[in-house]
Structures are given as structure tokens and as C-alpha cells.
Amino acid sequence: MFSKILLPIDLESTEFSDRALELALKGAHQSGTQLHLLAVTPGHSTPVVAACFQQAAVRKATRDAEKQLETYALQHLPKHIEATLTVLDGDPAEQVLSHARNIDADLMILAAHNRAWMDEGLLGSTSSRLVERARCSVVVLRREQSGGAMATALSG
Numbered sequence: 001m002f003s004k005i006l007l008p009i010d011l012e013s014t015e016f017s018d019r020a021l022e023l024a025l026k027g028a029h030q031s032g033t034q035l036h037l038l039a040v041t042p043g044h045s046t047p048v049v050a051a052c053f054q055q056a057a058v059r060k061a062t063r064d065a066e067k068q069l070e071t072y073a074l075q076h077l078p079k080h081i082e083a084t085l086t087v088l089d090g091d092p093a094e095q096v097l098s099h100a101r102n103i104d105a106d107l108m109i110l111a112a113h114n115r116a117w118m119d120e121g122l123l124g125s126t127s128s129r130l131v132e133r134a135r136c137s138v139v140v141l142r143r144e145q146s147g148g149a150m151a152t153a154l155s156g
Helices: 014-028 055-076 092-103 125-133
Strands: 004-008 034-042 083-090 107-112 137-143 150-155
Touching: 004 014, 004 092, 014 034, 014 055, 014 107, 014 137, 034 055, 034 092, 055 083, 083 092, 092 107, 092 125, 107 125, 125 137
Parallel strands: 004 034, 004 107, 034 083, 107 137
Antiparallel strands: 137 150
16 A cells, blocks of 8 residues: 655654554555655754754764664564665654655554643644644654543645
8 A cells, every 4th residue: 555654763762652653553564665764963063053953963873873773683583574674863853754655655653752842632742743844644652641642644
């Protein structure tokens, strides 16, 4: 049904991505489905931030993120599932949207954080930007207030 599934991974809170990965793996078992894991580092390349960091520190942060994503994939992906791992730098929503277009993703699965400071009726700002601007279908998994089951929202 879906040929390219994009799974953005928040390396700061990978536990939020576990259920999204579980759902993505169900789709990836279909013949010919490509799974893409994406992590986005926080905008070291923007001029204001770049002025505060030496290039060596930025390269190290990128390498560290690549290692974290690789470790996550090794720990969570079954051996028979191949995935493309990508780390990009910048605004998370913009980078995820751009990457989804570049790989021609037809499904994006992500977990919303539901931070305590947000109104409970809202998805996180990154999640809502992805839902409203993505060209592909988007599944957002959101942890309910009780901490129990996940609810889903779909667009596309």
C-alpha cells in the first residue's frame, strides 16, 4: 500500500518514537516498502547559531547524531528490515518536510510529544506543521493524558 515510509526520530526522546516505529514496521513488511529514519539536529547551520559554534563542534554534533540514529536502528529494527538513515541540520519541521519531498514519501509516521505546557487539544508545533504542510499521508501518534494508549490523527 505504501512504498516509502518516513519516520522522524527525536534523538532527545527516542521513547516517543518506539510506537511510531512499531507501526512503520507493520507497513515495511510489505514487499518493496522502503523505510526511512530521519533525525534532525537543531539548526547549527543557521547564521546566528553557527556564529556561536566552531565548525569542528558542529561536525562532532552531526557525527554524534548519526551514531545515535544508527544505535537506535540497530536496537529497534529487526535484522531483515533495511532502512535508510539520514541526519539533517535545521528546523525540524522544515527538514522533515523537505526530506519527505526529496524521497517522495507516501507516508510519514511520527509521535507527538504533548509537552505539559501545551494546550491538551493541540498537537505539538512540529507535528501540526507537518500535518498541515506534508504532501503525503501523515499519522501522528499521541499519548493520551492518562499515559495509556496512543491515539492517531491522519492527514493526506
